[in-house]
Amino acid sequence: MFSSSSQHRSAFDVLMSNASAKKKRKLEEIEDTPSRVRISDSAKPKSDRVTELKSKIGLLKKKPGDFDPSKVSCWDKGERVPFMFLSLVFDLIAVENGRIVITDILCNMLRTVIATTPQDLLPTVYLAANEIAPAHEGVKLGIGKGSSIIKAISEAFGRTKAQVKQQYTQLGDLGLVAKGSRSSQTMILMPKPLTVVKVVDTLRQIAKESGKGSKDKKKDLMKTLLVATTDCEPLYLTRLLQDNLRLGFSRQTVLAALGQAAVYNEEHSKPPPNIKNPLDEAATIVKEVFSVLPVYDIIVGALLTSGVWNLPKTCNLTPGVPVRAMLAKATTSVDLILEKFGDTVFTAEYKYDGERAQIHYMEDGTIEIFSRHAERNTGKYPDVVLALSRFKKLSVKSFILDCEVVAFNREEKKILPLQKLYDSFEEDPGYFQFATALTSNDIGELQEFLKASIDIGIGDSVDLVPIAAFHGRGKRTGFFGAFLLACYDVDKEEFQSICKIGTGFSDAELHELSSSLCSKVIDIPKQYYQVDDGLNPDVWLEPTEVWEVKAADLTISHVHRAAIGIVDPDKGISLRFPRLVRVRKDKNPEEATSSDQIAEMYQAQKHNQPSNQGKGDDD
Template identity: 60%
Template sequence: MFVVKAFDAISKESGRIAITEIVCNMLRTVIETTPDDLVAVVYLLANRIASAHEGLELGIGDASIIKALAEACGAKEAHVKKQYKELGDLGLVAKASRSSQPLMRKPEALTVAKVFDTFRLIAKESGKDSQDKKKNHIKALLVAATDCEPQYLIRLLQTKLRIGLAEQTLLTALGHASFYSLRHSSPPAKVENPLEEAAKIVKQVYSVIPVYDKIIPALLSAGVWNLTKACSFSPGIPVGPMLAKPTKGVHEIVEKFQDMEFTCEYKYDGERAQIHYLEDGSVEIYSRNAERNTGKFPDVVAAVTRLKKPPVTSFVLDCELVAYDREKQKIQPFQILSTRARKNVLLSEIKVNVCIYAFDILYLNGQQLLQEQLNVRRENLYKSFQEEVGFFQFATALTSNDLEEIQKFLEDAVNSSSEGLIIKTLNRDATYEPSKRSNNWLKLKKDYMESIGDSLDLVPIAAFHGRGKRTGVYGAFLLACYDNDKEEFQSICKIGTGFSEAMLEERSASLRSKVIPKPKSYYRYSDSLSPDVWFEPTEVWEVKAADLTISPVHRAAIGIVNPEKGISLRFPRLLRVREDKNPEQASSSDMVADMYNAQKHNQRDNLDDNEDD
């Protein structure tokens, strides 16, 4: 009940500071009274049951939840479905469906440990009657639930908690709570703001070890100031990949990296992967979202095992897996790679070959290398592996600050079917920064030469029915970017052109199952838009546009560039669906504002611009 009351309090607040305070006080209470529950409480607040790399999911659809809810309340399934349609939130249906069944004996009150353990049990059920067993577990929880517990139980089970609590806020609150509660030692002498520093430490450690089961026991036993020592990066747990910032042209790069040595590498159009080789010879492959992809790439497991040099006993490799035609010795586009099966791939049945393009090494023979400069990490990378064309190659690289040379290198990259270049500092400010979009890595894509530079990753939140030839499918979609601070999706454009009929049918079919009765409270859009249907935020689309413009209708980055107006895209077109991203990883409103400002800056440089915003 205590946790649910906190959920309720958080959902009623919109300010980040107020939410951080509520979560901090809640965590302090747990630390003081039942510290053994802290791991479970933090996972429930994050609306997860395990860290991403464990791949443990509840595996239950709405149908099972509706069945369990109907049985627990003594209602008919049809009645529950009808209410769901009206209210648009199964949690609210559960709250309204007080059980009318008399119970022989009152079940024991739900505890945090009981709920969390049951969730993990549900996730681990497999085999013939697993859906039935899962449903019975849910029913038992609902029968014991009181007050507003059913509402949040259901939302947790649907992994749609949606109380406005972002993971970064949760980590900040955990840092604050551990500073107040765990006075193992006083802060280091130079720290001016210990509260901020505690939050920074927790976030930093989480980017290297995104596993609460490891961080929280270390916090409780060693305290926040010793957390970095107590939790160090090791193979088997993926770190958040370092990301690059978009840039508009070679001139900008040379300007940004004045007086610094930097290197350019081909930016390959494949799937980012982190390959972990453990002391016992086992290999794990993780996606950019820390999901375990080992079963998808048995050929990659075989290649790294074969091509590592004999002295190498353990490593963590940052690389791109790219579809490759070994007969023609040619890179193939991402679309070909995306046709590979996702799970339990057999070596004998692989039709799309991949080549590993390695560009960084984060751990080698028991030593972590995150704090080493790139030139040192790269030296370690080159000496640890044997290249073999079409199986394992180092990213093609050039170290130069000659404009013409870099321009030529960019053209070569594009001609070799790469997307462009990634430019990195080499021996100063060149450590590996997990989960950060750093100024020390810049990306320069071929598209940047044409128009607004980078493509954007956007989330379809609504659609308009097709007319004429497009009757029966959606004719246009409303896309949104994500505001990390406000935790809301903000509309940025309508997109209806550039779709082949097959693509339109595919996207419409995929989104039909995601229709919701009304827009989410965290969608920002103009009332003048009035779409025909709204969607649960589930997909991420990569979109290219001619330029960005100030808009009275759209709400992207509202208040950043203009106090009352947002930014919209002109002539957007769909490039592809990004299956490696979840909606909260869509392009941020800050990034949209940066792109708009960079475009204005570039237009001014051209002098022939006559702005009309």
């Protein structure tokens, strides 16, 4: 029992002071490490900034012409942009369907960043586009999609891995698991609020970790970010770690919004007098410039210093930076090609059985070879690197060659198939056969060969995305028995159903496909899925895989939505008797066959096979 004397009170005060100092030191340690200490919700400190941001974030939905950036920002000019701001923007977009509204929101967000903290525009664009570095730099997080993130979430929020895995199975979204885990745990002392710059810098640091112990270092860096999150931040941080924001917009939307934001913040020059719609023109300029120079760092810097109208002059083809590959459009008739080009003189080239290569020769003599996906393949072709310097003229200082690397027999002076299959295998009819082929430069022969290929089905396969599945019945009970496939509409940025595929699979194939897609099941369809209500699949899927599919032909459909409004105002196009060729590991869902290409293939078929057009849907 303590005495009431001043001497004893003083001693007690000293004891309490020492205890407080120890507690303070402990709290300082906790600030830099994940904490499992919980306190009651009533003691949770309120964030004025979060509350203010939430009250203002809806203003971003205004038409850009009516929007005032100063009405949204609640951070001082020059202060780093809070990651909470970007997360709340994502939350706003998550409930929107229209591409125009989403573009407006992104545009107004970028305008706010430019007006307050222009130096943070670059990292903001990177995160909005779900990227951390230019594609050709090959910077990857290297953390996979699940296990390491699950471990980071469990340690950051005081959960067991089993608890996190169980909720992941139930919710199908690790981001929602992280958000729920964070909301159920409150820390005594929160670290500093996350900024957009902090997130980008840490993600890049995660990507750089390699070698012994790198797995734990990556996990600790993820944990450091997660511990500092609050509200909806864990949801979008986790999705950024998984490389899938699940928001229904692509890089193209971000680029369009960036161009429009530049118009509203344009300080360098007025639009040229011949431009009727500056917003659309600016969006087009930024997208076109990005296709020849896909580096946000250069484009954003040029936008801020010399403006959007000067962008084509300030951002050009640059040796060392691979140009984005253009996609080819399939056709089934020479007449259609001539009709497309009109009186224009064009060049026709053979398509070789090789590998696409983009060769860059720099002024210092450095050579880089990139794949169609901007991956460095220089070490793969040492003979090409050695030979290139001999071929160029002395006057040429640098160049970019978009070409096909093929195998060549110098003795016989002819190009060989890249894989040299004919020399390596023997045909066994009905079991192993080479594709039917014709080698000729005779137009008549080629036309007949083309016609023959059309007569037995679609001349080219199509690449489609599974977006839903149907449970198997009978002997297929226990796994999926059929799948709903979709093409991709580039302009609307949506997946449109085109066929239901369920025949031609072996039990082993169905089991393998079902296993790979089970973890991709989601509760409700994406807002960017165009599917007729009558289809009623049993489960919906994340758009993660691309399947190469062939079919008998294409037909106008009352049910499917592929290319709706292009060839018919109210109906789409579907595939008849589709069959799976293979799973395309080399393609992303947004690289699937486009609705425009589906429409062109249908028109080409209609031109060549008018008798087929009376056929209806056949799934």
